[in-house]
Amino acid sequence: MAACVSRVELAVSCRSLLDRDLGSRSDPLCVLLQDAGGGQWAELDRTEKIKNCQDPEFCKKLVVDYYFEKVQKLKFSVYDIDNKSFDLNDDDYLGGVECTLGQVVSSSVFTRPLELKPGKPAGKGTITVNEIKDTRVVYLEIEAQNLDKKDFLGKSDPFLEFYKQSDAGTWQLVYRSEVIKNNLNPCWRKFSVPLQTFCGGDFNKPIKVQCADHDGDGSHDLIGTLETTLAQMQTAGAGSLVEYECIHPEKKQKKKNYKNSGIIRIKSCKIETEYSFLDYVMGGCQINFTVGVDFTASNGDPKSPDSLHYISPDGINEYLIAIWSVGSVVQDYDTDKLFPAFGFGAQVPPSWQVSHEFALNFNLSNPYCQGIQGIVDAYRQILPQIRLYGPTNFSPIINHVARFAAHSLQQGTAAQYFILLIITDGEITDLDQTRQAIVNASKLPMSIIIVGVGEADFKAMEFLDGDNGVLKSVTGEPAARDIVQFVPFRQFKNAPQEALSQMVLAEVPKQLVSYYKWQGWPPLKLPELK
Numbered sequence: 001m002a003a004c005v006s007r008v009e010l011a012v013s014c015r016s017l018l019d020r021d022l023g024s025r026s027d028p029l030c031v032l033l034q035d036a037g038g039g040q041w042a043e044l045d046r047t048e049k050i051k052n053c054q055d056p057e058f059c060k061k062l063v064v065d066y067y068f069e070k071v072q073k074l075k076f077s078v079y080d081i082d083n084k085s086f087d088l089n090d091d092d093y094l095g096g097v098e099c100t101l102g103q104v105v106s107s108s109v110f111t112r113p114l115e116l117k118p119g120k121p122a123g124k125g126t127i128t129v130n131e132i133k134d135t136r137v138v139y140l141e142i143e144a145q146n147l148d149k150k151d152f153l154g155k156s157d158p159f160l161e162f163y164k165q166s167d168a169g170t171w172q173l174v175y176r177s178e179v180i181k182n183n184l185n186p187c188w189r190k191f192s193v194p195l196q197t198f199c200g201g202d203f204n205k206p207i208k209v210q211c212a213d214h215d216g217d218g219s220h221d222l223i224g225t226l227e228t229t230l231a232q233m234q235t236a237g238a239g240s241l242v243e244y245e246c247i248h249p250e251k252k253q254k255k256k257n258y259k260n261s262g263i264i265r266i267k268s269c270k271i272e273t274e275y276s277f278l279d280y281v282m283g284g285c286q287i288n289f290t291v292g293v294d295f296t297a298s299n300g301d302p303k304s305p306d307s308l309h310y311i312s313p314d315g316i317n318e319y320l321i322a323i324w325s326v327g328s329v330v331q332d333y334d335t336d337k338l339f340p341a342f343g344f345g346a347q348v349p350p351s352w353q354v355s356h357e358f359a360l361n362f363n364l365s366n367p368y369c370q371g372i373q374g375i376v377d378a379y380r381q382i383l384p385q386i387r388l389y390g391p392t393n394f395s396p397i398i399n400h401v402a403r404f405a406a407h408s409l410q411q412g413t414a415a416q417y418f419i420l421l422i423i424t425d426g427e428i429t430d431l432d433q434t435r436q437a438i439v440n441a442s443k444l445p446m447s448i449i450i451v452g453v454g455e456a457d458f459k460a461m462e463f464l465d466g467d468n469g470v471l472k473s474v475t476g477e478p479a480a481r482d483i484v485q486f487v488p489f490r491q492f493k494n495a496p497q498e499a500l501s502q503m504v505l506a507e508v509p510k511q512l513v514s515y516y517k518w519q520g521w522p523p524l525k526l527p528e529l530k
Contacts, residue, residue, distance in 0.1 A: 008064050008131055009063055009194070010032070010062040010064065010129050011129070012058045012062060012129055013055075013056065013127075014055065014078055014128070015054075015055050015124075015126045015128075016055065016123060016125050016126065017054045017078065017094050017095075017122075017123075017125050018094050018122055018123045020094065026052075026092070026094060027050065027051050027053070027081045027218075028056045028079065028080060028094060029050075029058075029081050030047045030127075031043055031047075031076070031078075032045045032046065032062045032064065032075075033075040033076075034064070034074055034075075035072075035073035044063075044074075046060075046062075051218030052219075057173040059173065059176045061194075072101040073099075073100055074099055074100065075097070076127055078094040078127065080092040095114030095122025095123075095125050099112065110128065111127070111128040111129075114126060114127055136201075136272060137193070138193050138195050139271075140193075140268070141266070141267040142160065142188050142266055143187040143265050144186050144187075144246070144262050144263065145184075145262060145263045145265070146263060147211065147223050147261065147262035148248070148261040150213035150223060154182045155184045156182075156213040157180065157213055157214040158183065158211055158212070159180070159188075160175075160177040160211055161210045161212070162174050162198070163208040164198065164200065165207075165208070174197050174198050174199075177191065196520070199229075205229065205230070206229060207228050207233075208226075208227050210225045211223040211261075222248060223248065224262060225247060226246055228244060233266050234269050236266040236269045237267075237268045241265045243264070243266075245260035246261045280524075283523025283525040284415065285417055285523065285524065286335060286416050287334055287416075287417050288418045290401050290419070291323060291327070291340075291341040291342070291420075292341075292343070293319060293341070293379065293423055294344060294345055294423060294424035294425055295309070295345050295386060295389075296344075296345035296346070296389065296390045296391070296427065297388045297390050299425050302384070308425055308454045311380065318489050319379065320379065321489075322423045322453065322500065323372065323375055323379070324372060325500040326449065326500070327421075337371045338368035339371070339372070339374070340359070340367040340368055341369050343360055343382065343386070344357060344358070344394075344397055345392050345393065346387060347387040348362075348386055354390070357396045357397050357400050361378045361382075390429070392425075392430075393428075393429055394422060394428055394437070395434045395436070398437040398438065398441055399440075401441075402437065402446065405445050405446040408445060409445060412521070414519075414524055416445060418446035419449065420449070422451070423451045424450060425453055425456055426453075426458045426460065428461070432474045434464065436473045438471060438479060438483065439471065439472070441483060442483050446483065447512070449505070450465075450485070450486045450487070451486075451500070452486065452487070452489060464484050464486060471484070480518070481511065481514050483511055485504055487504045
């Protein structure tokens with residue numbers, strides 16, 4: 001098995017760093033090291049240096065390959081940089097923290113005290129590491145005009161800083177531009193920031209842009225600020241620029257005829273496209289197909305021609321048509337073509353206990369059938385060997401597939417997606433438990449397709465589909481996303497076979513993409529950029 005690698009982007013910030021510089025604050029930089037064995041640490045990445053700062057928010061993200069199956073020991077080390085050399089041995093150590101990548105990625109916010117050595121805290125210093133998720137990226141092109149002159153001998157050396165407002169109302173740095181020397185009408189390089197970093201994915205979150213004159217000693221002079229939102233900036237492009245006045249608050253207060261300290265223009269603001277279903281499939285996402293067949297007594301005796309399980313002289317019934325129709329489409333996305341198939345609601349030999357998740361091949365430890373034909377063969381063989389019974393419980397088989405989906409979820413990549421096809425005559429007994437099972441499953445990489453056979457009233461199935469509003473569990477917990485698609489077979493009685501599969505599978509691509517987008521997971525292998 002090839003290892004599933006996902007790249008993790010980590011944003012680092014520190015608070016209350018030690019002061020190592022006489023007369024000024026430290027100039028910190030953070031290095032990410034990985035345990036290379038034998039007491040050796042190998043550098044993976046480092047942030048930029050920030051001048052004169054005890055509470056740095058590093059702009060550059062640290063990138064590391066994440067392997068679920070390995071314990072990856074990491075060390076975040078913070079140094080006070082006093083010279084231009086790349087080597088850190090001649091710089092003051094401000095503290096570090098050792099942890100595993102698993103600890104970082106499994107915490108929504110990972111904050112630890114910095115230590116000079118194990119057990120010895122580095123003053124009150126702390127480090128916070130956040131994993132950056134979301135596949136969307138904001139691209140911006142910005143220029144300015146008529147900026148205030150700040151330097152005594154020359155013009156200003158302007159640079160921009162973008163801040164987003166946190167939920168607590170504080171401003172957090174998300175991007176710092178390059179400095180353009182001696183220019184009051186600068187045009188900065190096009191740049192990109194992950195949407196999540198830029199505004200937490202909220203297009204209406206306040207963004208503060210600060211324009212300042214760069215000074216070598218870190219005491220940058222403010223030229224002016226403006227406030228906007230990503231939604232406002234997005235109106236830029238195709239000949240229409242978005243303009244803002246750059247305002248210096250103190251000048252505005254003091255000077256009566258103060259107009260502004262320059263104009264900042266958004267030339268273009270684009271959000272790059274999100275990944276499509278094909279990107280995920282071509283990127284190596286396996287779609288695992290499981291079938292659950294309703295063998296309850298309400299279907300009628302399989303030997304009787306009016307039973308839904310009666311196999312006609314030409315060898316078919318509605319259950320078999322549904323399995324063929326949906327399976328023939330899904331099987332293309334599964335490389336091993338091994339499909340688990342289960343029955344529920346029958347008495348099963350040898351004990352004749354009622355079972356709600358028995359393997360159609362009677363081998364629960366290996367319930368896989370070879371191809372769709374294998375499911376059809378297993379169904380035909382088991383039919384005369386079981387007694388149709390009841391009640392009609394959906395939750396055991398939903399929870400069964402959910403266990404596999406939950407297991408695959410640990411890989412932390414878009415590697416596996418699960419589709420459960422339930423074929424039923426629609427009389428459901430455990431509606432409350434099934435609602436809870438679906439709400440739980442909505443947080444997992446899975447979709448549920450229910451095909452209703454026969455002429456029953458399918459109100460309960462339509463309720464589970466949730467098209468009329470979000471499905472909620474009995475306790476009121478809403479589904480994280482809509483994962484159930486219900487289709488009554490009778491609508492397709494006289495239609496070509498592919499009509500049923502098109503109808504039931506139409507939602508799956510959207511559901512798969514919505515799941516990975518919700519997780520912030522890119523395709524396993526990213527599409528080649530042409």
